[in-house]
Amino acid sequence: MRRIRRRKLLGGAVLLGAGAPLLSTLAACGDDENGGGGGSLRFAWWGNPDRDERTVNAVTKWSEASGREVGTEPANWQDYWDAMTTQLAGNNPPDLMQQDYQYLKEYVNNGALLALDDYVPDPLATDQVPADTIDSGRFDGALYAISMGYNTFALMSNHRVLADAGEEPPGDDLTWSEFFELAVRIGENTPDGVYGSENAMNAMEPFECWLRQKGKELYTADGQLAYDAADVQEWFQYWMDMIEAGGCFTTEQDAEGTGALEDRGVVTGDGAFDFHWSNVIAAFVDLSQDEVGVHQYPRGDAAGSANGQYYKASMYLAIPAGSSDPDAAADLMSALIFDPEVAGELGFERGVPAAAPVREALEPTLSDAERISLDFVESLDGVVGPVPPPPPGAHAQIYEQFTFYSEEAGFGNLSVADAANQFYDEASRLLEA
Amino acid sequence: MTVTRTPEVAGDGPRAAAPAEARARAARVRRARRRANRPVLLFLAPWFVGLFGLTAGPIVASLYFSFTDYNLLGSPSWSGLDNYQGLFNDIHYRNSLRVTFIYVVVSVPLATLAALLVAVMLSGKRRGIGVYRATYYLPSLLGGSVAIAVLWRQIFGAEGLVNQVLSLTRLDGVVEAVFGIEPGISWIGNPDHALNTLIVLNIWQFGAPMVIFLAGLKQIPQDLMESAEVDGASRAQRFVRVTLPLLSPLVFFNLVLGMIGAFKAFTPAYVVSNGRGGPADSTLFYTLYLFATAFRFRDMGAASAMAWIMLVIIAIFTAGMFLTARYWVYYGDQVKLK
Numbered sequence: 001m002r003r004i005r006r007r008k009l010l011g012g013a014v015l016l017g018a019g020a021p022l023l024s025t026l027a028a029c030g031d032d033e034n035g036g037g038g039g040s041l042r043f044a045w046w047g048n049p050d051r052d053e054r055t056v057n058a059v060t061k062w063s064e065a066s067g068r069e070v071g072t073e074p075a076n077w078q079d080y081w082d083a084m085t086t087q088l089a090g091n092n093p094p095d096l097m098q099q100d101y102q103y104l105k106e107y108v109n110n111g112a113l114l115a116l117d118d119y120v121p122d123p124l125a126t127d128q129v130p131a132d133t134i135d136s137g138r139f140d141g142a143l144y145a146i147s148m149g150y151n152t153f154a155l156m157s158n159h160r161v162l163a164d165a166g167e168e169p170p171g172d173d174l175t176w177s178e179f180f181e182l183a184v185r186i187g188e189n190t191p192d193g194v195y196g197s198e199n200a201m202n203a204m205e206p207f208e209c210w211l212r213q214k215g216k217e218l219y220t221a222d223g224q225l226a227y228d229a230a231d232v233q234e235w236f237q238y239w240m241d242m243i244e245a246g247g248c249f250t251t252e253q254d255a256e257g258t259g260a261l262e263d264r265g266v267v268t269g270d271g272a273f274d275f276h277w278s279n280v281i282a283a284f285v286d287l288s289q290d291e292v293g294v295h296q297y298p299r300g301d302a303a304g305s306a307n308g309q310y311y312k313a314s315m316y317l318a319i320p321a322g323s324s325d326p327d328a329a330a331d332l333m334s335a336l337i338f339d340p341e342v343a344g345e346l347g348f349e350r351g352v353p354a355a356a357p358v359r360e361a362l363e364p365t366l367s368d369a370e371r372i373s374l375d376f377v378e379s380l381d382g383v384v385g386p387v388p389p390p391p392p393g394a395h396a397q398i399y400e401q402f403t404f405y406s407e408e409a410g411f412g413n414l415s416v417a418d419a420a421n422q423f424y425d426e427a428s429r430l431l432e433a
Numbered sequence: 434m435t436v437t438r439t440p441e442v443a444g445d446g447p448r449a450a451a452p453a454e455a456r457a458r459a460a461r462v463r464r465a466r467r468r469a470n471r472p473v474l475l476f477l478a479p480w481f482v483g484l485f486g487l488t489a490g491p492i493v494a495s496l497y498f499s500f501t502d503y504n505l506l507g508s509p510s511w512s513g514l515d516n517y518q519g520l521f522n523d524i525h526y527r528n529s530l531r532v533t534f535i536y537v538v539v540s541v542p543l544a545t546l547a548a549l550l551v552a553v554m555l556s557g558k559r560r561g562i563g564v565y566r567a568t569y570y571l572p573s574l575l576g577g578s579v580a581i582a583v584l585w586r587q588i589f590g591a592e593g594l595v596n597q598v599l600s601l602t603r604l605d606g607v608v609e610a611v612f613g614i615e616p617g618i619s620w621i622g623n624p625d626h627a628l629n630t631l632i633v634l635n636i637w638q639f640g641a642p643m644v645i646f647l648a649g650l651k652q653i654p655q656d657l658m659e660s661a662e663v664d665g666a667s668r669a670q671r672f673v674r675v676t677l678p679l680l681s682p683l684v685f686f687n688l689v690l691g692m693i694g695a696f697k698a699f700t701p702a703y704v705v706s707n708g709r710g711g712p713a714d715s716t717l718f719y720t721l722y723l724f725a726t727a728f729r730f731r732d733m734g735a736a737s738a739m740a741w742i743m744l745v746i747i748a749i750f751t752a753g754m755f756l757t758a759r760y761w762v763y764y765g766d767q768v769k770l771k
Contacts, residue, residue, distance in 0.1 A: 078708055082728045089505040089733075110506030255712035256590055256622030393504075397730045400709075404525070407713035411624050426524075 040069035041328055045098035045315075046080035048261060050283045051349050058345035062335045065342075068328055076260075081396075088112055093320035095329040099145045101136070101313060106393040108139045114319040114326055115142040123334035128355040136313045136387065147313035148337055149351030152380055153209050153297045154278040158265070160290035161272040165189040165196075172296045172307075176210070176238065179273075179298040183247035186272045197248040197273040198265050201239030202406035204399050206275040206297060210235065212308035212385060213300040223392035225427055233420035236409050240416055251410030262287055278377050279314055279351040285369035294376050309384045311377075314351035352377050394430040401426045499737035506731065516738035526739070528714040529722040532628060533696060536718065537750075540635040541691040545684065548639035552646035553672075566647070573640030581634065582704035589620035589630045596620075621705060624715035631701050631716055642687040649683040650676070678763040685762045689754055696747050699724065719743060 045055060052074040059070045073094060075083055081103070087093050099107065107113050120126050120143065126134050129146070137145035157169055165186040174182070183196025200206045208218050217226040242248045249257075249265065257263045261280065265271020267287045275297065276284070284292045299307050317336060319329045335342040340361035343353060348370045353359045366374065401423055409419035499516055503509035520526045555566050575581060588594045596617060599605040605616035620626045653676060661671050677684075699720040702710060710717030710725070719739070727736035 078729075082708075082724075085505050085728050085731055106504075107506065110504065112506045251712070252619050252622040253591065254622075255624075256586070256619040258707055393731075400725075400729075403709075403711070404714060407624070407711060411713055413624075413713060 040071045041325060041332060042071045042073060042094035043096045043332065044073040044094040046077045047074050048283055050286060054346050054349050058336060058342050061342050061345060062332055066331065091322055093322045095323040095325055096332055097318055097320055099316040099318040102391050102395055104145055104316060105390045108144050112321055113144045114321050114323060115144060117143050119330040123331050125338050128338055128357055133313055133354050137316055145316035145318040146337055147354050148315045148317060149353045150311045151277050151279040151314045151351035152309050152311055152377055152384065153205065154276055154281060154376060155295040155297050156266045156274040156276055156284050157293040157295060158269060158272050158290050159293055161190060161194060161269060169293045170295060174298045175301045176298045177301055180242055180247060183242060184245045187246040193270060195249050195265060195271050198271055198275060199239060199249040199254040200275045201236060201410060202403040203275060204402050207235050209297045209308035213305050217388050219389060219391050221389040224431060229421050229424035232423055233417055236406060236416045236420055240409065251407060266292065278373055279349060281373040282349060282369040294372060306385055307383060309380055310387050311384050348373050392431060397430055398427045495737040495740055498733055499741050501734045503733040504731045505733050512734065516735045519735060520738060525714060525717060525722060529717045529719045532717050533719040535628060536632060537692055537695040540632040541688060541695050544636045544639050545642055545687050545691055547636050548642035548687065549646050551639060552643045552650060556647060556650040569643060570640035573638040579704050585621060585630060585705050591617055591619035622712060624713040627712060627715045631705060634701050635695065642691065645683055645687060649680050653679050681762045682764060685758055689751060692750060693747055
C-alpha cells in the first residue's frame, strides 16, 4: 500500500510539473486589472529614465487640464514589444501606445490599430506637421499613427577621452578608414580598458547607414534584402580588424554589457565614440561626466560618397483597435504632439518635435544639450537622403540573426565569410517564410 | 468504489423479472447517493473550473496552435506540420536543445548531491541549527529575482569578484596553466563559460531538496544505525549501507523534480543574458527561445510546437528515470525473496 501511494504521489507531481511548460505559452495572456471605460486611460511607451520622467510630467499636465487619470506604463525597448504582443493577444491593449516605423506596417496589416481619420482635424491638427511626415503613418490611404518627432544617426564622442589620447574631435567628413585609424590610435594612446569605439559589429543601424552610402538599403520596397552577402562580410571584417587592432571593445566585453546607456563607453569614459541616434544626445550629455560631442556617422571612402543619413520619424503614437476609450486617447495623443504646453514637457527627447508650434515654443528654453541636438539635426537639412521603405515583419528576427552571426565570427566559432553567408541565407529564408 | 457498486451490478441481471419494489429501492439508493454527492461536487467545482478553464483548455488550444501559422495579432491559419519541420531546420532551436540538455544533465545531479551533503551536515542537533538551515535555504528564494542579474555581473564579470579573488590570491596563473583560461576573462560575456555560471546558480539553490532530505534523515530508524554500529560498521559504511538506501526514494524524487524544473528553467537565463540567451546562444535555454519565438518573433504556432516537443522530451526522460528506479531505489516494504 505504501509503495503504491508513493508512486502515485510521484506520478502526480511529475504530471503537474510536465504540464506547466504548455501553460507558459498561454499563461501570459490574462492580466485584466486595468480594463474599463470611464476609469483611467492607459498609455504605454518604451524609453529610458529621462524619457519616462518627461513623459509622466507631460501626461500629468494633460490630466490636470482634462480631469482624466492616466496610468503610465513605461518599459525598455525589448520588454515593451514583448508586453504589447502579449496584451494585444489577450485583448487587453493600452489605450494609447508608442509605435515604431519598424512595426507599424505589421500592426496595421493585422488590424491591431485604429484608423485616426475620424479624429482629423479635431483633435488631431495634422496640418501643423509636414505632409510627408504625416504620410509615413498612412497605409492604404488611412492614417494610423502620427510621428512625435524625427531624428537621425548620430556618432557620439567623449571629448575628454579624445583629449587624453591627444586627438581633436573629428569633422563631419570623416571616412570609415580614417575612423578606423583614429579609433586604433585612441586605443593605443589611452590606458588599458579604454577604447576608440564601441563595437558596432552586431548593430544593424550603422550597417544600414554604411549600406546607404554604397547606394544600397536594408530592404527593397517589397520587403526583400537589398544587399549582398559580400556586404555583410565586408562589414564584419571591418570590425574584426578593428577588434584585432585594439580600436574597439572586444566581442566578449560587448556581450557582457547590458546595452543600457549608463553602461556605454562614451558615458563611462571608457570609449571615445558610440553609434546612436540624435534624440539620445541629451541623455548622453546628462549621464556623462565628460563633454559629449556629436557627429555624422563616418562615410564611404569614395569621393562624393553619400552620408547615408536620413530623417527617421522616430516615435509614433497610435491607438490600438481595442482601446477602451479612443476619444480620450485621441485627445491625449493630440496634446502630446501638438499642444506646446504638454508636448513642451517632452522637450527634444523623442527627437525634434514634428509640430512647428511646439518647436517654436521650445526654442527659447533650450538647454545646452538640446541646443546641440537641434543644431545637429537641422544642420543635416538638405543633405539627408530619402526615407527607406518600412522594414518587413521579420526584421526583428533578422536583427537577432545579425547579432548571433556577428558573435559567432567574433568568438571565432565561424570564419567571417561563413558567418556572413550563413546570416544572409538565414535572413533570406526568414523573408520567404 | 468497487464495493459500493456491487449491489447495482448484481441487480442488473434479473432486472426484467425483479419485483417492482426492488427496482424502486435501487433507484432510491441511487438518488440518495447522488444527493449525498452534491456538496462534494460543489466543493470540487472551483478546482474543476481551474482544471478545465486554466489548464486543460489552454493545453488543447496550444496543441491546435502548434499546427497553425499564428502571429498573435491576426487569427491562426492551418499550416499542418510546417512548424515542427521548421524547428528542426532552425540552428537556434538545435542550440537551445543542446544548451538545455547540458544544463539538465550537469546541474541536476550536482544540485541534488549538494543538497544531500548539506542536509547530512545540518541533520545533527546543534545549538543554532535552525539558523544554519534557514541560511542555506535562503538562496533558493532569490534565484528567480532580477537582483541575481546584477549579482551575477558583480561576481562573474570581467572585473567581478571571481577575477578579483583569483588575481589577489595569484591563482589566476594556476587557472591559466591548468584550464587555459586567461586572467581577466568575462565569465558571463564568454560563450564557453556563460552556461557554467548558470549551472553554478542552479546548484547554489539547493534549499528545497535539502529540506526534503532533512525530513528523510529524521525518519531513519536509530535502531538500524545502532545495530550497524554494534556490528562494527564505520561512519562511512553506515552512510553508504544504511542512510543512502533508506534515502534513495527521496534522492529519486529530488532528481525527477529537479530534472523537470531544470528543463523548464527560464528566469536565470532571462535575467543574466538580458533576455537574449547570448553570447552566441550559449545560454539560450529552451524556454527562453520558446518565449522569444512566441512574443518577440510573434510566431505562436512554432512556440506551441516547441512546448509540445518539450512535453514529450520531459515525458521520455521521466519514464527513463522510473525504469531505472527499480535497480537503485529501495522502498522499505520491498522484501527480497531468495
